[in-house]
Amino acid sequence: MRKLVCVLLLANFCWLSPSFAQHCATDLYLQQQIQINPDLILKRAEIERFTQKWIAENSARLSSRQVITIPVVVHVVWNTPFENISDMQIQSQIDVLNRDYRALNVEIPSVPAIFKPAIADVGIEFCLASRDPQGNPTNGITRTKTNVLQFSPIRSICYADRGGQDAWDTRQYLNIWVGDISTSFLGEASFPGMDIPEEDGIRIHFEGFGTIGTAGAPPYNLGRTVTHEIGHYFNLYHVWGQNINDPACEYDDEVNDTPRQSSTFRNECPVHPQVFCGTASMFMNFMNYTNDACMAMFTKGQKMRMLAALNGPRAGLLNSLGCQPLVSAVEEPAFVKDIRLFQNPVNEEIKLQSVSGLNEKILVSLVNTQGKVLFTDKWQETIAFVKDISAVPSGIYFLILQNETNIFTKKVIITH
Numbered sequence: 001m002r003k004l005v006c007v008l009l010l011a012n013f014c015w016l017s018p019s020f021a022q023h024c025a026t027d028l029y030l031q032q033q034i035q036i037n038p039d040l041i042l043k044r045a046e047i048e049r050f051t052q053k054w055i056a057e058n059s060a061r062l063s064s065r066q067v068i069t070i071p072v073v074v075h076v077v078w079n080t081p082f083e084n085i086s087d088m089q090i091q092s093q094i095d096v097l098n099r100d101y102r103a104l105n106v107e108i109p110s111v112p113a114i115f116k117p118a119i120a121d122v123g124i125e126f127c128l129a130s131r132d133p134q135g136n137p138t139n140g141i142t143r144t145k146t147n148v149l150q151f152s153p154i155r156s157i158c159y160a161d162r163g164g165q166d167a168w169d170t171r172q173y174l175n176i177w178v179g180d181i182s183t184s185f186l187g188e189a190s191f192p193g194m195d196i197p198e199e200d201g202i203r204i205h206f207e208g209f210g211t212i213g214t215a216g217a218p219p220y221n222l223g224r225t226v227t228h229e230i231g232h233y234f235n236l237y238h239v240w241g242q243n244i245n246d247p248a249c250e251y252d253d254e255v256n257d258t259p260r261q262s263s264t265f266r267n268e269c270p271v272h273p274q275v276f277c278g279t280a281s282m283f284m285n286f287m288n289y290t291n292d293a294c295m296a297m298f299t300k301g302q303k304m305r306m307l308a309a310l311n312g313p314r315a316g317l318l319n320s321l322g323c324q325p326l327v328s329a330v331e332e333p334a335f336v337k338d339i340r341l342f343q344n345p346v347n348e349e350i351k352l353q354s355v356s357g358l359n360e361k362i363l364v365s366l367v368n369t370q371g372k373v374l375f376t377d378k379w380q381e382t383i384a385f386v387k388d389i390s391a392v393p394s395g396i397y398f399l400i401l402q403n404e405t406n407i408f409t410k411k412v413i414i415t416h
């Protein structure tokens with residue numbers, strides 16, 4: 001761990017340039033926190049001991065089919081309307097995560113044969129929270145207008161009294177802040193054990209979040225900044241280890257099935273093989289700085305580190321109710337069991353069908369995430385309810401069904 005301390009801050013600043021010369025400020029953040037609080041070295045060493053022990057004792061988990069769902073809250077902190085990214089852009093990022101952490105991304109077949117056996121289905125999925133820390137329904141998105149043009153230091157975005165947005169309980173939710181965090185960095189994560197609950201989570205530049213809207217331009221337009229930062233959040237290091245200036249290949253990432261390398265592959269899309277440290281580098285690993293389009297995989301060793309974090313310092317996420325829809329916690333009203341919603345996401349029309357034939361009057365409403373009612377219609381004496389929503393903008397909405405005694409809310413996604 002001594003080596004970890006002597007990484008020069010200067011080396012990090014050398015990468016700065018106006019065009020995201022750097023993917024990630026996570027190492028810099030860790031070094032700065034260690035300078036403020038040297039005990040953090042001991043805390044990180046303790047977590048590393050736990051991690052290695054957990055991995056040694058839980059090798060069976062590698063083949064387990066268990067899928068863990070992580071509740072996510074996205075805090076959009078915007079100054080110009082352009083930065084106030086759409087619900088759909090946020091959903092596009094969640095979709096990327098749910099492919100990358102399940103090895104369902106399109107790049108998997110192009111992974112070089114020597115690395116294919118190491119590919120991991122990490123078995124982690126992500127949901128936008130459906131209930132907030134107070135137990136109220138939510139779409140998992142907060143929106144804050146700020147007067148701050150750019151957040152410096154980056155983590156000032158995590159504080160309402162500095163123009164940002166306060167975290168939701170960081171034991172129960174993965175907090176993702178999206179805003180203008182820097183001219184130089186695309187993202188930053190908190191490693192487990194940093195013990196600053198107000199800042200625990202990841203911070204992402206709005207140009208590196210999702211696959212549409214403000215993230216429109218290569219090479220950071222495929223949502224991989226977030227895939228990478230969440231790797232750090234689950235205790236992964238960069239593949240090259242903890243020192244970027246390491247031509248002697250002294251440092252590694254504490255993962256056996258990622259070969260040592262002395263390049264970051266920053267802004268590159270290399271052709272295999274790239275030989276460093278006497279072996280072919282896994283440049284397509286998500287924990288490199290390779291262009292978004294040229295990243296492809298986590299390894300089994302990385303998966304085990306992430307699962308160790310989820311069974312140790314990040315265990316609060318396993319018991320979170322954040323992804324549980326509110327209605328399933330209480331009894332779903334009887335009238336709702338009789339109703340089917342065709343298709344979700346919805347394209348051009350919302351179609352509901354009563355299985356038994358409707359024998360009561362139901363009010364059907366559609367509400368957007370700001371609470372604005374887009375329509376309220378009566379549904380009575382027909383088997384099906386059909387509503388043309390082609391004029392409703394794409395986004396996340398709530399469909400509200402109400403009879404004389406009960407009310408039921410369902411999240412629907414509209415895409416055109």
Ligand code: ZN
Pocket residue numbers: 023024025026027228229232238
């Ligand atoms: Zn990083």
Ligand code: CA
Pocket residue numbers: 239252253254255256257258259260
């Ligand atoms: Ca390694």
